[in-house]
Amino acid sequence: MTNNQAIKTVGIAGTGAIGTAVAKAIIKGINGLKLTHVSDLNGGLDGIPNVSFDELAENCDIIIECLPPKAVPPLAERVIKAQKEFIMISGCALLMFPEILELQHSMPENTRKPIIVPSGALAGIDGIKALKELGIISSKIASTKPPVGFKGAPHIVKNNIDLTKINQKTKLFSGNAIEAAQGFPANVNVAATLSLAGIGAEKTQVEIWADPEAKGNAHEITVEGQYSKLTSKIENMPDPANPKSSMLAAQSIVSVLKDINNSVIVL
Ligand SMILES: NC(=O)c1ccc[n+]([C@@H]2O[C@H](COP(=O)([O-])OP(=O)(O)OC[C@H]3O[C@@H](n4cnc5c(N)ncnc54)[C@H](O)[C@@H]3O)[C@@H](O)[C@H]2O)c1
Known part of the structure; x- marks a missing residue:
């Protein structure tokens, strides 16, 4: 990281199997990023403030969604309206709740931040x-x-x-x-x-x-x-922390986060 590069604050919504794996990677060290808040119904992570979706969107530059799909719309609404960077691992929520993309497309183009959907458990x-x-x-x-x-x-x-x-x-x-x-x-x-x-x-x-x-x-x-x-x-192989999930999905988010400040990006 260069001296004039500001640290970006990161918040994670959902600290289950994927959210916790991503949190560990950020805490271990990703150039230019700091995990400052999480939001989870079940206690969150030791040592990191567990806050509401409103506070997450307000306080963090980048918000990472790792929630069950049905919990995504209220988070998406707050993050999009706050015009913060939004990484969504539950891509299916964009199909199930079309109002998320409608809201995103209604935001002013010059200030709108992209919704990033990582490759997840997929290749190609x-x-x-x-x-x-x-x-x-x-x-x-x-x-x-x-x-x-x-x-x-x-x-x-x-x-x-x-x-x-x-x-x-x-x-x-x-x-x-x-x-x-x-x-x-x-x-x-x-x-x-x-x-x-x-x-x-x-x-x-x-x-x-x-x-x-x-x-x-x-x-x-x-x-x-x-x-x-x-x-x-x-x-x-199934993630031992959640057999319905996959380890690769968490690492696809980590890879997106590393690309934010990488000097060479291979897509
Ligand atoms: N894109 C992909 O390829 C891919 C692969 C695997 C999983 N996923 C998706 O990633 C998401 C997370 O997966 P996971 O394995 O970490 O799930 P998980 O069940 O282990 O964790 C979900 C967490 O969300 C919390 N939560 C639930 N409702 C909440 C609410 N309203 N507010 C705050 N917290 C809430 C739970 O307490 C839990 O800690 C799921 O939607 C899953 O479908 C995507």
Whole structure:
């Protein structure tokens, strides 16, 4: 960091598996950043003030969202209105609650700060963004997890699916990313990220598979353009702190934070 570079204050909303991993990385040291506040219903982190969403937005230059999707709208409203930098790991909240992007687009362009959606548990976003410039014809993601990873998802509850009875690889869902975000809000952040980077939620096809043999969570993307076809598969072991989550997602936020002051940025 140079002498005239001001320290940016960082706040984390949600100090569960991902929020805590990101907090540890900032406390260990990320050039030019200081973790000053957190906001969590369940106590937060030792030694860091645990404050309301209002205070988080007011006091921090950068706010990192690591909440369950349904808790995101009130935070997003405060951060966008305060015109602070906003990093969102629950990309599916942008599909589930379109009012967030409506508010963002209503802010004056000259003072508006971007909403940053990290790549999360996904790989290949760089290629998809480049492919989009030439036109994407089709975009699909197939996500596979052990059955327990889908426990409590609205689609599972609504259709009375007994996850304990799944004894071979089974397709649970096929539809577009908007439908997937409603049925599996905690599991389809990757589909939301793909649609935001690619051809939008309505045209992004999503398949969700439960596999009792799966050791972790796998995401396979196939994106076709006129001149290129991109396939990417990533397998992530579940985060021990939250089996529904992924360690890579936390580190994708850390990588975004490091880029803020890096002298060479590879995207
Ligand atoms: N983009 C991706 O690829 C990706 C990957 C994994 C997880 N995620 C998403 O990241 C988010 C966080 O994941 P996690 O594993 O850390 O979850 P987690 O359940 O471990 O942590 C969530 C935290 O939010 C807190 N919380 C809940 N409601 C709150 C409220 N109203 N106000 C303040 N705090 C509240 C909880 O107390 C908990 O500490 C989830 O939405 C998850 O779907 C995204």
